[in-house]
Amino acid sequence: MQKTMIQSGSDELRAARQESRRLYWAVAVFSFFANLLMLTGPIYMLQIYDRVLGSRSVETLVALTVLVAFLFGIMGLMDYARGRIMARVGARFQTRLDKRVFDAVVRKSAVQKDERAETGLADLESIQRLMSSQALIAVFDIPWTPFFLAAILIFHPWLGYLAITGGAILILVTVINQVTTRRPMARANTVSHQSQMIANQLREEAEMVQSMGMRDAAFQRWQKARDASLKESIHAADLGGTYSSITKTFRLFLQSAILGLGAYLVLQDELTPGAMIAASILLGRALAPIELAIGQWPVVQRAVRGWSNLEILLSEVRPEVERTELPKPESRLDVVQLTVVPPGEAQAALRVLSFSVQPGQALGVIGPSGAGKSTLAKALTGHWRPAGGKVRLAGASLEQYEPEALGHYIGYLPQRVQLFDGTIAENIARLSPDPDPKLIVSAAQKADAHEMILQMPDGYDTQISASSARLSGGQIQRIGLARALYADPILLILDEPNSNLDNSGSEALNAAIRNMKAEGKSVIVMAHRPGAIQECDTLMVLDNGVKVAFGPRDEVLRERVLNAEQIQKSSAPGGVQ
Numbered sequence: 001m002q003k004t005m006i007q008s009g010s011d012e013l014r015a016a017r018q019e020s021r022r023l024y025w026a027v028a029v030f031s032f033f034a035n036l037l038m039l040t041g042p043i044y045m046l047q048i049y050d051r052v053l054g055s056r057s058v059e060t061l062v063a064l065t066v067l068v069a070f071l072f073g074i075m076g077l078m079d080y081a082r083g084r085i086m087a088r089v090g091a092r093f094q095t096r097l098d099k100r101v102f103d104a105v106v107r108k109s110a111v112q113k114d115e116r117a118e119t120g121l122a123d124l125e126s127i128q129r130l131m132s133s134q135a136l137i138a139v140f141d142i143p144w145t146p147f148f149l150a151a152i153l154i155f156h157p158w159l160g161y162l163a164i165t166g167g168a169i170l171i172l173v174t175v176i177n178q179v180t181t182r183r184p185m186a187r188a189n190t191v192s193h194q195s196q197m198i199a200n201q202l203r204e205e206a207e208m209v210q211s212m213g214m215r216d217a218a219f220q221r222w223q224k225a226r227d228a229s230l231k232e233s234i235h236a237a238d239l240g241g242t243y244s245s246i247t248k249t250f251r252l253f254l255q256s257a258i259l260g261l262g263a264y265l266v267l268q269d270e271l272t273p274g275a276m277i278a279a280s281i282l283l284g285r286a287l288a289p290i291e292l293a294i295g296q297w298p299v300v301q302r303a304v305r306g307w308s309n310l311e312i313l314l315s316e317v318r319p320e321v322e323r324t325e326l327p328k329p330e331s332r333l334d335v336v337q338l339t340v341v342p343p344g345e346a347q348a349a350l351r352v353l354s355f356s357v358q359p360g361q362a363l364g365v366i367g368p369s370g371a372g373k374s375t376l377a378k379a380l381t382g383h384w385r386p387a388g389g390k391v392r393l394a395g396a397s398l399e400q401y402e403p404e405a406l407g408h409y410i411g412y413l414p415q416r417v418q419l420f421d422g423t424i425a426e427n428i429a430r431l432s433p434d435p436d437p438k439l440i441v442s443a444a445q446k447a448d449a450h451e452m453i454l455q456m457p458d459g460y461d462t463q464i465s466a467s468s469a470r471l472s473g474g475q476i477q478r479i480g481l482a483r484a485l486y487a488d489p490i491l492l493i494l495d496e497p498n499s500n501l502d503n504s505g506s507e508a509l510n511a512a513i514r515n516m517k518a519e520g521k522s523v524i525v526m527a528h529r530p531g532a533i534q535e536c537d538t539l540m541v542l543d544n545g546v547k548v549a550f551g552p553r554d555e556v557l558r559e560r561v562l563n564a565e566q567i568q569k570s571s572a573p574g575g576v577q
C-alpha cells in the first residue's frame, strides 16, 4: 500500500501514542535519575580501591557503604516506577484503540475474509507488549551509552577506544540482526498463523471430519502446515539465538578485555586500580541497553509488524462518520439501479436492479442457485456496499443511517445461522448487555420458538455454544428468526428461512410474515421452496444477477409455468421451431 494511502491509519496510531506524552516524559525523568545513579557503583569502586584500601579506614568504608545502599535503593525505586509507568502506557494505548480496532476488524471481516483483520487484535496487543517491555525502557537508557563511554574515555583514552569499538561492534551486530531476522520471523509468524487457522477450522468442523473418515487426511493437511511452521520458527529462533549468543559472549569478553587493558595501564602507572574496576562497571552499563534490545528483538519485530498491519487496516477501514440521527423510518424500500460486485470479485453478482416494496408488503425473490439472492440480501442489510445505484429505506440511502440503528430497523435471517456462546436469551437479544426479557419472549413467540425453548433444560437460560451442538438445524433457524425479530424491525429479510423447518416451523414462519405485514412492516424472502413465498404479495425472479420477472405473485408464477410449458413443447420432437 502506498505511503500516502496509509497516512490516516498511521496518524491515528500516532495520536493514540501521543496521548501518553506526559507519561513518556515522566519515564524520561525517572530514567535520567536512574542512569545518573548508575554511577554509584563505579564511584563506590573508585573510593574503595583508591581511598579506603589506601587509608585502611573502616569508618569510611561503612559510611560509603551505607550511602551506596541508600543510593541503590533510590535507583531501584526509579527503575520500578518507570517499569510501572510503561506498563500503563501500553495498557492505555491498547484501551484507547481497542474499540476502534475491534470495529475495523468486524467491519472488514463482515465484507471479506482478510488476513489483516484476522490478526488486528493480536497486532494491537503486540504493540502493547512492546510498550510495556524492557525493550522500550532500553530506548530511554541508550542515550546514556555515549555518556558512560565518555566517562571511560576520561579515565584513559585507550580504555575509551576499546569501549567505543566494542560498542560499535555490538551496534553493528544489532543492525545485522535486524536486517537478517526480519523476514524469517515474519515468515515464521505467517505460517504459524496458517497452521493455527487450519486447526481451528478442522476443530469447528470436527463432526464432519470424524463422520466422513477425514481424520487422517485432515491430520496430514494440518501436519504439513505445522511442519512448515516449525521449520520456519526453528530457523528464526536459530538466527535470533545466534545473534544473542554472539552479543552475550562478546560483551563478557569485552568486560574482561577492559579489565586486562586496565591492569596493563595500572602496571604502567597510568591508571589507578579503582579506575580500572570503575571502567569495567561503566562499560557494562553502557552496553546493557544494546544487549537488552537484541534479546527482546522478537518482541520489537512483532510490534513493528503489528504497527504496519494496523496502519493499513485502519486506513482501509476509516472511522465511522457521525451521522445525523434519523427518526425510525417507515418500511418503504426503494432499490434503484442496484449493482453489486462481491468483495474481491471482478464480476457483478447483481446488475442494475430496481424494485420497490411498500409498507405492509412481502416480496419473494426466487431464482436458480447463484442467481444473486443472497447477494441481494447482503446489499439490503447494508452489509455489502453497492458498486452502483442505491438502496433507500423511507427515502434515505442505507449509508445515511447509523449502522447500529440500521441493524435494529432491519431484521436479518442469514442463510447459515451462526449463534454465539451464551444463553438462548442472550442470543435472541443479540448479546445486548441490557436485554429486555419481554422483548426476548415476544420475539421467540413470534418465531414460534417459545415452546421449544421452554422445553430446553434451563429454558431461556440454557447455555448454547457457537457450534450449537445441542440444537437441531430447525431449532437454530427458529432462534435465528427470533433474533431477527428481537429489535422490532420494520423490514425483515429472510434468506432461505425454511431450509431446515418442518411443517409447524414453516407455518410459524408464515404467521410471522403475516404479523409483520399486518403491522405495516415489510418482508423480503429469498427462497427456493414454494412454502416460503406463500405469504408474499409480489414475486421477483432473478437469473444471473438480473431481474427477469416482477409482479403479483400468482401472475409471475403462472407466467413461469406457461414459459416452462412452452419451452417443454418447443424442445419436444416436432415442437415449435
Ligand SMILES: Nc1ncnc2c1ncn2[C@@H]1O[C@H](COP(=O)(O)OP(=O)(O)OP(=O)(O)O)[C@@H](O)[C@H]1O
Residues within 6 Å of the ligand: 342, 343, 345, 349, 367, 368, 369, 370, 371, 372, 373, 374, 375, 376, 415, 528
Ligand atoms: N462472498 C462472496 N465472494 C465472492 N463471490 C460471491 C460471494 N458470495 C456470492 N458470490 C458470487 O455471487 C453470485 C451470486 O451468489 P448468491 O450467493 O447471491 O446466489 P444465490 O442466488 O443466493 O444462490 P443460492 O440459491 O445457491 O444460495 C455467485 O456467482 C457467487 O459466486
